[in-house]
Amino acid sequence: MTKSTLTPTGDEQEQATMYEQHSFVKNPLYERWRIKIFLITWLGYASYYLTRKAFPVAKLGLMDDTSINISQQMMANIDATYLISYAIGQFVFGMLVDRFGSRTIILAGMLTSVVAAALMGASFGFAFFIGVMIIQGLAQATGWSAFCKNISSFFSVNERGRVMGLWCSNFAVGSLVSTPFIAYIAYSVFDSWRVAFWTAAAALFVVWILQVLFQRNSPGDISLPDINTYHGIDKDYTAEAEENSEGKLTFRQELKIITSDRTVMLLGLVYFLLKPARYAILFWGPFIVYEHFQDAGKFAAATVPITFEIAGVLSPLVLGYISDKYLGSRRYKICIISLLGLSLSLFAFPIFLGTNSLLLVGVAFFFIGMMQFGPDAMLSSTAAIETGSHNRAGTVLGFVNGAGSIGAIMGGIIPGYFNANTAFTILAGANLIAALLLIPMRKK
Numbered sequence: 383m384t385k386s387t388l389t390p391t392g393d394e395q396e397q398a399t400m401y402e403q404h405s406f407v408k409n410p411l412y413e414r415w416r417i418k419i420f421l422i423t424w425l426g427y428a429s430y431y432l433t434r435k436a437f438p439v440a441k442l443g444l445m446d447d448t449s450i451n452i453s454q455q456m457m458a459n460i461d462a463t464y465l466i467s468y469a470i471g472q473f474v475f476g477m478l479v480d481r482f483g484s485r486t487i488i489l490a491g492m493l494t495s496v497v498a499a500a501l502m503g504a505s506f507g508f509a510f511f512i513g514v515m516i517i518q519g520l521a522q523a524t525g526w527s528a529f530c531k532n533i534s535s536f537f538s539v540n541e542r543g544r545v546m547g548l549w550c551s552n553f554a555v556g557s558l559v560s561t562p563f564i565a566y567i568a569y570s571v572f573d574s575w576r577v578a579f580w581t582a583a584a585a586l587f588v589v590w591i592l593q594v595l596f597q598r599n600s601p602g603d604i605s606l607p608d609i610n611t612y613h614g615i616d617k618d619y620t621a622e623a624e625e626n627s628e629g630k631l632t633f634r635q636e637l638k639i640i641t642s643d644r645t646v647m648l649l650g651l652v653y654f655l656l657k658p659a660r661y662a663i664l665f666w667g668p669f670i671v672y673e674h675f676q677d678a679g680k681f682a683a684a685t686v687p688i689t690f691e692i693a694g695v696l697s698p699l700v701l702g703y704i705s706d707k708y709l710g711s712r713r714y715k716i717c718i719i720s721l722l723g724l725s726l727s728l729f730a731f732p733i734f735l736g737t738n739s740l741l742l743v744g745v746a747f748f749f750i751g752m753m754q755f756g757p758d759a760m761l762s763s764t765a766a767i768e769t770g771s772h773n774r775a776g777t778v779l780g781f782v783n784g785a786g787s788i789g790a791i792m793g794g795i796i797p798g799y800f801n802a803n804t805a806f807t808i809l810a811g812a813n814l815i816a817a818l819l820l821i822p823m824r825k826k
Contacts, residue, residue, distance in 0.1 A: 412606050415598070419536045422596045423529045424549055426488065428556030429589040430525045433499040433518065435560040436582040437464070439568060440502075441669045442680040443575025454669075456508050458798020461665050463512050464519040465791045471523025472787075483599045484532040491524025492590045496583045503579030535600040538609045554695045558688055561668070565684030648819060650785035653761050655816040656721070657786040659728060659809045660754055661793030663690050663747065670802050671743060674735045682740060689744045693751025701756030714823040717757040721817035724753035728810035732803045 437460065444452055452460075479487050498518040505511050530546075537545045560582070568578035598604055601612070641647070667687030672680060705716040727750045734746040761782065797805045 409606070409612070412601065412612060415601070415604060415606065416536045418596055419532065419598065420545070420549065422592060423532050424552045425589060426492070426593055426597070427525050427529045428552040428559075429586050430492070430495065430522055431553065431556035431560040432564065432582040432586045432589075433495045433579075434522055435557065436499055436564055436579045437461070437502070437515070438665050438668055439561060439564045439684050440575040440578040441666075442565075442569070442672050442683055443573075443578070445669070445672075447575065450506065452508055452511070454798050456511075456798075457669075458795045460508075460511050460515050461794030461798065462791050464515045464522075465661070465787070465794050467516045467519030468523050469784075469787045469791075471520040472526070474520075475524045476527040479528045479531050484528040484535075485597055485599045485603075487524050487528040488532070488593060488597065489590065491521050491528070492586065492593060494524075495521035496587045496590060499579045499583035499586070503576040503583070532597070532599065536609055538612075538615055540615070551695075554691065557664070558691050558695075561688055561691075562681075562685045565668070565681045569680035569684075645823070646781060648823070649761060649782045652816045652819055653758075653782050653786040654789040655812040655819075656724075656754070656757060656761065657789035658793030658796060658812060659724065659750070660758060661790040662797050662805065662809060663687060663750065665794050666797035666805075667747065670735070670797065671740075673802070675738075675740055675743075678740055686740055686744045687747050689748040690751040690754075693748045694755040697752045697755035698759035700752070701760070705760075713760050714820050715825070717760055718817050718820045718824055720753045720757045721813050721820065724750065724757070725810045725814040725817060727753055728806050728813060731806045735802060 441457055444450065444457065445454070475487060475491070495518060498514050498521055501514045502511065502518070505514065533545065533549060563585075564578050564581050567581040568574060571577075601608055606612070667690060668680075668684040671678075671686050672683035675683060701716050701720060705713055709715050727746065731746050731750065734742050737743070793809075796808055800808065
């Protein structure tokens with residue numbers, strides 16, 4: 383994924399021009415498979431969110447179920463367990479995909495996620511939840527690297543930027559659809575938190591069957607030439623370009639890059655402070671709403687926070703446009719403005735909770751999302767890439783996103799150990815500090 387986001391060199395631009403000028407006869411079978419792989423992988427990663435969002439929905443019923451002794455703090459610990467195992471799994475399965483291929487990892491990981499979700503629906507205590515959530519976190523980690531590698535096998539380097547831009551809509555759509563779908567079946571139809579897990583497991587199992595039928599590792603699996611041969615791209619040149627883009631940095635060189643570059647360290651710290659707010663709302667938004675609006679019902683409580691995720695689709699586009707159009711592409715200035723707005727909106731959120739209006743709470747979630755997702759996208763991708771040189775962008779991206787993953791763990795814990803007023807005050811303070819730290823960068 384990193385390779386496709388690096389700024390092309392002059393030679394790469396020349397190669398892209400040659401590709402655009404190169405005429406080749408389209409193979410209808412090849413083109414059908416490219417569309418098929420795009421759609422099946424898009425659906426596959428979007429569907430991972432079914433089992434990922436099942437526990438946030440199930441929390442609504444767990445708090446009312448006296449037969450299972452799980453407190454709010456215990457649920458926070460379960461979230462932390464998931465996030466830690468997910469972070470570890472990202473490193474592990476990124477390597478295993480190269481060894482065993484996308485198809486093996488996807489099919490094994492997705493089926494494991496189905497089984498883990500089904501077992502969670504039958505859970506009888508905290509220890510059981512912890513054990514199964516470790517498995518779920520590792521299973522969820524199989525998705526991203528495997529699907530990205532799968533896409534790269536069917537789309538050449540010169541078109542991956544456009545393709546990945548569209549393909550990456552999967553996690554936003556998957557997250558948006560999963561919560562209300564699971565909540566409706568679990569509470570409006572069956573009124574059982576256990577059904578939240580079983581619904582997610584059943585739906586993902588259907589998608590797993592589709593993966594078995596339609597997903598393939600590479601064009602070679604269906605007796606087609608590799609994508610570079612099909613597009614007439616010089617394989618020796620492509621391999622050399624990709625090798626040069628990685629820069630062959632040693633671990634010591636990568637460590638030196640991180641520790642000696644103040645900007646990189648600053649981006650990592652800012653992203654660590656920003657990330658908890660996102661995961662606090664994703665994992666605890668429905669629970670917090672239900673705590674304050676129990677008369678509205680569990681389905682309404684699960685649905686209201688999706689305005690936060692709707693804003694997540696719009697915010698990077700809007701703020702990116704403002705940055706390029708009116709601020710001379712000064713990424714940090716728009717990030718500072720947004721982080722200040724995010725801090726203010728997080729401070730004010732408990733006030734909206736006290737209005738007894740679900741509409742106002744939904745509007746508040748939307749505004750928080752507009753202020754949060756823009757800086758999140760910029761700091762974790764565009765700003766980090768532009769900070770790193772051509773051969774170290776991957777190192778910078780890895781460090782910044784790694785720091786954010788640690789912050790995400792805190793986002794899963796804080797709402798479980800503090801009431802909403804205190805939790806959102808802590809989150810607001812963290813983002814205020816993040817904004818102040820970025821002020822020296824405002825002209826960049």
